[in-house]
Amino acid sequence: MLEQQLRVPGPTPLPNRVLRASAQQMINHRGPEFAALLDSVVSGLKWALHTEHDVLLYPASGTGGLEAAVVNVLSAGERALFCTMGSFGNRWAAIAEAYGVDVVRLAVEPGEAIDPEDVDSILAEHPDINTVFVTHNETSTGVTNDLPALAAVAKGRGKLLCVDAVSSASCIPLRVDALGLDVVVTGSQKGWMAPPGLTMISVSPAAYERAAQSKLPRFYFDFAKEKKYQDRNQTFTTPPVSVMYAIDEGLRILREEGIENVWARHARVARMTRAAVRAMGLRLLAVEGHRSDTVTAVLSPAETPDALKDLLKHARTRYGLVLAGGQDDLSGKIFRVGHLGFVDDSDVYSVVCSLEQAMRDMGLQSRVGLAAAAALAAAREEETAAAEPAGVR
Ligand SMILES: *Cc1c(COP(=O)(O)O)cnc(C)c1O
Numbered sequence: 001m002l003e004q005q006l007r008v009p010g011p012t013p014l015p016n017r018v019l020r021a022s023a024q025q026m027i028n029h030r031g032p033e034f035a036a037l038l039d040s041v042v043s044g045l046k047w048a049l050h051t052e053h054d055v056l057l058y059p060a061s062g063t064g065g066l067e068a069a070v071v072n073v074l075s076a077g078e079r080a081l082f083c084t085m086g087s088f089g090n091r092w093a094a095i096a097e098a099y100g101v102d103v104v105r106l107a108v109e110p111g112e113a114i115d116p117e118d119v120d121s122i123l124a125e126h127p128d129i130n131t132v133f134v135t136h137n138e139t140s141t142g143v144t145n146d147l148p149a150l151a152a153v154a155k156g157r158g159k160l161l162c163v164d165a166v167s168s169a170s171c172i173p174l175r176v177d178a179l180g181l182d183v184v185v186t187g188s189q190k191g192w193m194a195p196p197g198l199t200m201i202s203v204s205p206a207a208y209e210r211a212a213q214s215k216l217p218r219f220y221f222d223f224a225k226e227k228k229y230q231d232r233n234q235t236f237t238t239p240p241v242s243v244m245y246a247i248d249e250g251l252r253i254l255r256e257e258g259i260e261n262v263w264a265r266h267a268r269v270a271r272m273t274r275a276a277v278r279a280m281g282l283r284l285l286a287v288e289g290h291r292s293d294t295v296t297a298v299l300s301p302a303e304t305p306d307a308l309k310d311l312l313k314h315a316r317t318r319y320g321l322v323l324a325g326g327q328d329d330l331s332g333k334i335f336r337v338g339h340l341g342f343v344d345d346s347d348v349y350s351v352v353c354s355l356e357q358a359m360r361d362m363g364l365q366s367r368v369g370l371a372a373a374a375a376l377a378a379a380r381e382e383e384t385a386a387a388e389p390a391g392v393r
Contacts, residue, residue, distance in 0.1 A: 004316075007351050008324040009139045009167055009295040009338035011189040011196050014246070018193050018342075021249035022242045029241065035233035041244055042230070044251030045200055048259055049169060049184065051176035053202045056226045059240045062166035062187030065199030066092045068221035069162045069183045073131055073207060075215035076100035080131045081122055081159075083114045083150070087140035087327040088164060092133055099216050104129065110141045110330055111297070113290040116149040123157050131160045131210075137168035140327045142286045142297035142336060144172060151179040160210055166190055170254060171266040171294045171340045182207040188243055191266075191294065193250035193341045197243040203227075250341075266293040268382065269339045269348050272375040276352035277337075279374030280365060285334055294340035297326075301364045305332025311362050318361065319354035348375055 006013050014022075027033040038057075045055045058064055070092070074080055079102040082093035093103050104126060106118055114134065123129060132154040137144045147163065154161040162183040165174055169186035176184050182204040189196035203223055211223045220237070229236045254262055270293040274284060277298050285297035302308040308325070312335060315321040326334040337351060352371035359365035 003320065005319075005321045005347070005350055005354065007338045007343075007347075008322060009190070009336060009340060010187070012191075012193065012338065012341035012343070014193055014195065015250075015253060015342050017253065018246045018249045022195065022246035024242075024245050026241055029239055030234060034239075034241070037241075037244055037248060038230070038233050038235065038239075041248050041251065044248065044255070045202075048251065048254060049174060049176045049186075049202055050178060051184075051202050053176065053204050054227055054230065056201045056203055056223060056230060057235060057239065057244075058199050058201070058221060058226065059197060059237065060199045061196055062164075062185065062190070062199055063091065063095075064221070065166070065185035065187060065201050066164060067095050068199070068201055068218075068223070069133070069185055070096050070099060070101070071216045071218040071221055072203075072211040072223045073160055073162065073183065073214055074099070074101050077102060078131075078214075079104060079126060079129050080133065081106060081119070081126075081129050083119060083132070083134040083145075084108075085112065085114060085135060085138040085141055085143050085145070086110055086330075088138055088166070089135045090328075092135070092164060096133075101216075111143060111285040112287055113143050113145050114150060116146065116153045119150060120153045120157075123153070123159065129159070131162065133162045133164070135164040136174065137165070137172060137292050137294055139167040139292075139295050139336075140297075140330065142284070142292040142295045143290050144168065144292045145290070147174070148179055151181060155180040160206060167292075167294050167340065170259070170262065172292075173263050176202050180204075182210075188247050191340045192247050193253060194247040195243055197240040198247065263293075264382075265344065266340065268379060269343050269345065270294070270296065271381060272345065272348045272378045273337055273339055273352065275374040275378035276348070276371040277355075279370040280352075280356055280359065285330075294338070296337045296339065297330075297334050298337065300333055300335065301359060302362075307362075308332055308335065311335075311358060311364065314362055315355060315358040319358055321351060321354040321358070323355070345375075345379055
C-alpha cells in the first residue's frame with residue numbers, strides 16, 4: 001500500500017522493481033556496463049515508440065526536449081506553425097518565440113482539440129511554413145489530438161512534423177514511423193514508470209538533414225553532437241545513470257505486459273475514471289471524442305477557487321489522495337486526475353472512492369457509492385472500447 005495515492009499527471013508512483021533498479025551502484029559512463037545499459041534503454045524505447053529512428057537522450061525534463069526540437073529544426077525569423085490546446089502547447093510556442101522564430105499559432109479553447117482541416121488551411125495560406133509542432137496529449141486540459149489525421153495533413157504537404165508526446169508516449173497508441181513523425185519528445189516521469197530527469201527524443205533522417213541546415217544557436221541540445229556519441233553507445237554529457245536504470249526496468253515491465261495491452265489498460269482506467277466522476281455529477285473539460293487516456297480534467301464542483309483548493313487539500317490530508325489543480329488560466333477552475341504509467345483498475349477504485357468521500361465531507365456531494373459502481377460498469381465495457389478508433393476516445 002502506498003503512503004500516498006499520487007495521481008498527478010507525472011511524476012507517477014513507481015513499481016518496487018523500478019525503485020530497486022534505480023538504487024544500483026554508479027558505473028563509468030564511458031565504460032562497457034554503461035554502453036550495455038544505453039543500448040538496452042534505446043532499443044526498448046524504439047520498441048515502445050514503433051520506430052527505427054534514433055532516440056536521443058538528454059538529462060533534462062520534458063521542456064528541455066521541447067527546446068531541443070526547436071533549436072535543431074528552425075532558424076531565426078523562420079515562420080513555423082504551432083498548434084496549441086493549452087499550457088504545454090503554449091510553452092512550446094513561447095520557446096520558439098524566445099529564439100526569434102516567426103510563430104504562427106493555431107490555438108483552440110481549453111478542452112478542444114486541433115481540427116486537421118484548420119492545419120491544412122493555414123499550411124495552404126502560408127506556403128513558407130516548413131515545420132509543424134503539435135501536442136499529442138495536452139496534459140493541462142486532458143485532450144488527445146487525432147495524431148494520425150494531423151500527421152496525414154502535415155506530411156501530405158511535405159512538412160517536417162514535431163510532436164510533444166511527453167504525456168502520451170507508451171500509454172496512448174503512437175507509431176512514430178507509420179505516421180512519419182520527424183521529432184517526437186517524451187519524458188521519463190510520465191508514462192515510463194521512471195523518475196524525472198531524462199528526456200527522450202526520436203529523430204528522423206529528415207530532421208537530421210534539417211538540423212544540418214538550420215541556424216538557431218545550440219550547444220547542449222545539438223542533435224548531431226549527441227548522435228555522434230550515441231552511435232558509440234555513450235552520451236555527450238554525464239547521463240542520469242539512476243534514471244536510466246529505472247527506465248530500463250520500466251521498459252522490461254512494459255515488454256512483459258505487451259505494448260498493446262499497456263495501451264488497452266490506459267484506455268480502460270481512463271474510461272473508468274471518466275465514468276466515475278460523471279456518476280458523481282461532475283463534468284469533464286475535454287470534448288467528447290478527444291478525452292485523454294492518461295489524464296482527466298474535471299470542472300470544479302466548488303463555488304470558488306479557494307473551496308476547490310480546500311477540497312484537494314482535504315483529499316490529500318484525510319485520504320492521502322494527491323490530485324493536480326489547473327494550470328495557468330484554468331487554475332481554480334478544474335482539477336486533474338493522472339492515470340498513467342503505474343496504474344491499474346484497483347488504483348482507480350481507490351482514487352474515485354476517496355474523491356467521492358472527500359466531496360461528501362466538504363458538503364459537495366450527498367451520496368457515496370456512485371463512483372465505484374460506475375467505474376466497475378465502465379471496466380466491463382472492454383469490447384465497445386475496442387471498436388473505437390485507436391488513441392481517440
Ligand atoms: C509534463 C509535460 C511536458 C514537460 O514538462 P516538464 O515539467 O518539463 O517535464 C511537456 N509537455 C507535456 C504535454 C507534458 O505533459
